[in-house]
Amino acid sequence: MSRIVMKFGGTSVANLDRIRAVAKRIKRETDAGNQVAVVVSAMAGTTDQLIRWVEEASPLHDAREYDAVVSSGEQVTAGLLALVLQNMGISARSWLGWQVPFRTNTVHGSARIEDIDTTRMIERLEDDIVCVMAGFQGISGDNRITTLGRGGSDTSAVALAAALNADRCDIYTDVEGVYTADPRIVSAARKLDKITYEEMLEMASLGAKVLQTRSVIMAMNHGVRVQVLSSFTDKAGTLVVDEDEIVEKQVVSGIAYAKEEAKITLVGVENTPGIAGEIFGPLAKGNINVDMIIQNISEDGKQTDLTFTVPENDVDKAAAILKATGHVKYAKLMSDRDVVKISVIGVGMRSHAGVAARMFETLAAKGINIQVISTSEIKISVLIRAEYYELAVRALHTTFGLDTDQE
Ligand code: ADP
Ligand code: ASP
Ligand code: MG
Secondary structure (H helix, E strand, C coil): CCEEEEEECHHHHCCHHHHHHHHHHHHHHHHCCCEEEEEECCCCCHHHHHHHHHHHHCCCCCHHHHHHHHCHHHHHHHHHHHHHHHHCCCCEEEECHHHCCEEECCCCCCCCEEEECCHHHHHHHHCCCEEEEECCEEEECCCCEEECCCCCHHHHHHHHHHHHCCCEEEEEECCCCCECCCCCCCCCCCECCEEEHHHHHHHHHCCCCCCCHHHHHHHHHHCCCEEEEECCCCCCCEEEECHHHCCCCCCCCEEEEEEEEEEEEEEEEECCCCHHHHHHHHHHHCCCCCCCEEEEECCCCCEEEEEEEEEHHHHHHHHHHHHHCCCCCCCEEEEEEEEEEEEEECHHHHCCCCHHHHHHHHHHHCCCCCCEEEEECCEEEEEEEHHHHHHHHHHHHHHCCCCHHHC
8 A cells, every 4th residue: 555646737637527537547546545645736727817817906916815816726626626536436525725734934926835734634544535635825824825836736746745755746747757858849859767856857947847846856855756647648657766766878868948038138337346246136135036147248347248047027127126226337238038048958968078069059050049058067058039949949859869760
């Protein structure tokens, strides 16, 4: 007998037929004698709709009320799935975040989980009751509903698996696992049987939304055995594992893209010591995540142009912060939302030189201009014009030998 967590994403619970199909999958696990905790997302499209309503009602909204509204989609699916399971003769009940409780901090819209008390849920699991939990939500210390950021049900599931000391955390989604690139963009993308936590973390944080970044960090820190698989087929999925479990290491194991990026350029910044701190300090205080940075100092050394990227949604806020910090002198602030970040990822890069050169040559051969570059031990990212992103991802996929027919 095992204790498992099964998570179903939006497309997997998009309507009652899909919810019935999910219930059948759960039944297979309970029939096998397993204790099952389930985490559900809102039905596909629901969270987007809820966010649109909030924005329409109040463009500069109170984040606590945003959470009250956008968390509601998961409540519906949790209740419906519990009902469907009951109709199949399976004991089941729904749990909202606060009922577990799933305690978080007060950062509404992207709250962090602080503590999960699973005492009561474990009692129910031991009574063979399927516990269906609403993903994406928690409760803050001041008793308000919080949400964990877009895609946060993955994190709910991994956190619950860690807290329950579950044997497995199965993330059911609308593709058959983690691929070498988004299979919706690259038809030649290949499903990976295994991927390391580290590569998965890079893939997720660089745009592959198949798992929320925080869920991978959580899995890594708690040693949760995560498997990504399809709720539509019965094929084997992808296991996220430690590096030593991978026998044949690829130099590059995946290509990712992130569209929600924007570029800010400060032209003619006075080049004095400490200027970078004066620019990036206030942005950090404003909770703005600066990613890629380049600086070009003028020939006489008196001025510098500074280009960096921020999440697209934060461009206006970042510009407002920079304008408000009176002591940073610059000639012009330019922003550009028409950019996409493309990354190649692989633990094999640690021991192989030349990946960057091949990446740049590939893009050059397609006539794609690179605007900003950033690297780490196991990834190289470039910023390019948005219109070329599919071309770039496909070309790189081929260059690094990842296409299915290149096996
Ligand atoms: P869910 O609603 O199940 O959480 P998501 O839409 O959040 O599903 O994540 C699954 C999607 O992630 C897939 O439909 C796919 O388009 C996208 N995706 C992006 N990159 C990858 C990748 N490398 N491997 C698999 N899926 C990817
Ligand atoms: N429903 C939430 C979202 O769309 C959480 C999730 O699906 O993981 O972001
Ligand atoms: Mg998701």
